[in-house]
Amino acid sequence: MALLALAVAGPLARGQETPLITGSIAFLHGTNRGQTSYLPAFMPLAVVPVKQRLLFETRGLFTESITPRAGKSYQTRFGRNLNYLQLDYIANRHMTIVAGKFLTPFGTYNERLSPLWIANFQDGPLIFSLGSNQSAGVGGQVRGSAFANNTVAVDYATFFQANVGGTQFKSSRATGGRLNFYFPASGFEFGTSYDHMFEGQHPNAAGMHVWWTPHNVPMRFRSEFARSTHTKGYWFEVGYRLARSTSSEDSWIGRLQPLFRMQQTFRNSADGTDGAPGVDEKRVDFGLDYYLPHEARINTSYTRQIAIGATGNIWKTELVYRFAFPAWPGRSR
Amino acid sequence: MIRAWIASGLMGCCFAVAGAQNAQPAKGMDSTQQARQAQSGEQGTGQKPANTAMETAGEQKFQQNCSRCHNAPQELSPRISGTVVMHMRVRASLSEADARAILRFLAP
Numbered sequence: 001m002a003l004l005a006l007a008v009a010g011p012l013a014r015g016q017e018t019p020l021i022t023g024s025i026a027f028l029h030g031t032n033r034g035q036t037s038y039l040p041a042f043m044p045l046a047v048v049p050v051k052q053r054l055l056f057e058t059r060g061l062f063t064e065s066i067t068p069r070a071g072k073s074y075q076t077r078f079g080r081n082l083n084y085l086q087l088d089y090i091a092n093r094h095m096t097i098v099a100g101k102f103l104t105p106f107g108t109y110n111e112r113l114s115p116l117w118i119a120n121f122q123d124g125p126l127i128f129s130l131g132s133n134q135s136a137g138v139g140g141q142v143r144g145s146a147f148a149n150n151t152v153a154v155d156y157a158t159f160f161q162a163n164v165g166g167t168q169f170k171s172s173r174a175t176g177g178r179l180n181f182y183f184p185a186s187g188f189e190f191g192t193s194y195d196h197m198f199e200g201q202h203p204n205a206a207g208m209h210v211w212w213t214p215h216n217v218p219m220r221f222r223s224e225f226a227r228s229t230h231t232k233g234y235w236f237e238v239g240y241r242l243a244r245s246t247s248s249e250d251s252w253i254g255r256l257q258p259l260f261r262m263q264q265t266f267r268n269s270a271d272g273t274d275g276a277p278g279v280d281e282k283r284v285d286f287g288l289d290y291y292l293p294h295e296a297r298i299n300t301s302y303t304r305q306i307a308i309g310a311t312g313n314i315w316k317t318e319l320v321y322r323f324a325f326p327a328w329p330g331r332s333r
Numbered sequence: 334m335i336r337a338w339i340a341s342g343l344m345g346c347c348f349a350v351a352g353a354q355n356a357q358p359a360k361g362m363d364s365t366q367q368a369r370q371a372q373s374g375e376q377g378t379g380q381k382p383a384n385t386a387m388e389t390a391g392e393q394k395f396q397q398n399c400s401r402c403h404n405a406p407q408e409l410s411p412r413i414s415g416t417v418v419m420h421m422r423v424r425a426s427l428s429e430a431d432a433r434a435i436l437r438f439l440a441p
Contacts, residue, residue, distance in 0.1 A: 016440075017415040047420045055419050090422070093429040111424065112402045148428035155426035180426070184397040213401045220401070295407055326412045 022324035033312035105157035117322035129275025131195035131205030137161030233265035259287030281307035391438025
């Protein structure tokens with residue numbers, strides 16, 4: 001049977017499981033209604049395979065916010081955040097058990113688009129906080145690929161987590177999950193998410209996402225809708241790489257990617273804890289990204305923010321660089 | 334401002350380390366270049382046609398799964414490709430077969 005399995009699987013790939021250090025470095029500049037700020041940011045990620053089925057991974061974010069003050073001085077503020085620190089056990093082909101501090105699997109932005117080198121816009125969507133339980137929590141998660149063939153792929157994630165606060169160890173417990181359907185031939189994907197908190201008024205949050213990545217057009221369409229007890233909202237983003245094929249991505253025009261994002265939130269009643277805007281808000285983002293050689297990228301964007309008492313223009317520019325290298329030398333072959 | 338200088342220094346160190354890694358690729362060429370050459374049938378890989386077909390299938394899986402969120406890495410050492418695929422298998426809930434095919438594409 002083992003020989004048969006090897007024959008079916010073919011020769012083993014040569015990829016090695018050497019511990020990895022990757023991440024991104026960015027320098028962000030923004031002007032929000034005339035107020036300028038600078039933000040150097042460093043987001044390292046370490047991935048250490050312990051054995052064939054065990055994986056340790058952790059990611060952090062370090063920032064230094066620099067804001068010019070009257071005169072020639074600057075106000076600075078250092079920020080650090082442990083995004084996640086988790087141990088993954090690949091139990092079988094359908095199930096992976098995750099323990100530790102992990103990103104809440106609600107919607108798509110938190111897990112997929114939050115890395116600096118992936119996000120097309122510097123700002124996350126307005127509805128990002130709905131259902132994400134402050135982005136991460138400590139607990140356990142079961143996830144994996146439920147079913148996959150050439151027609152459809154179904155994956156899932158369920159979690160239980162607690163956010164432990166610094167004040168008298170106040171915690172907020174939550175549970176939820178996500179179910180995702182992907183159709184590889186068309187590049188179409190949709191899914192739904194759910195989150196329930198056990199504290200306060202036991203609020204629920206539900207979400208839905210639709211992505212479309214056609215294979216013959218260098219376009220990405222992403223969208224999400226989420227609602228909680230007091231707020232609901234949506235965002236959608238379209239990006240089009242000005243390249244006809246993979247080879248033309250190296251031309252100067254093929255490195256350009258115009259972007260458009262629209263987002264809106266609707267407030268039903270006041271809630272200072274859900275993280276969404278306190279009043280109805282609408283934002284329109286226009287972006288232009290330029291992919292430089294050697295994993296560097298320039299992101300620029302203009303945002304028109306429309307809300308009561310907060311209408312204005314936001315200009316942002318970012319230089320981001322992605323790195324990935326082994327933590328130590330691998331085996332020679 | 335001192336912390337800003339420290340952060341800048343840290344960024345510089347990372348650039349230097351990453352540059353050194355880029356200057357010393359793994360034996361031969363990097364994995365994505367190898368995969369592209371194998372796919373286009375250029376000389377130098379010594380791969381059998383069956384392997385090339387599997388790498389093409391792996392590239393297709395890469396386009397279908399990974400490219401939904403990000404572009405292909407311009408360079409990726411074979412030493413870490415297994416780790417990257419393990420990480421993405423968990424993060425993106427890839428099926429075992431897709432993870433294997435993508436690994437074959439990244440490290441033919």
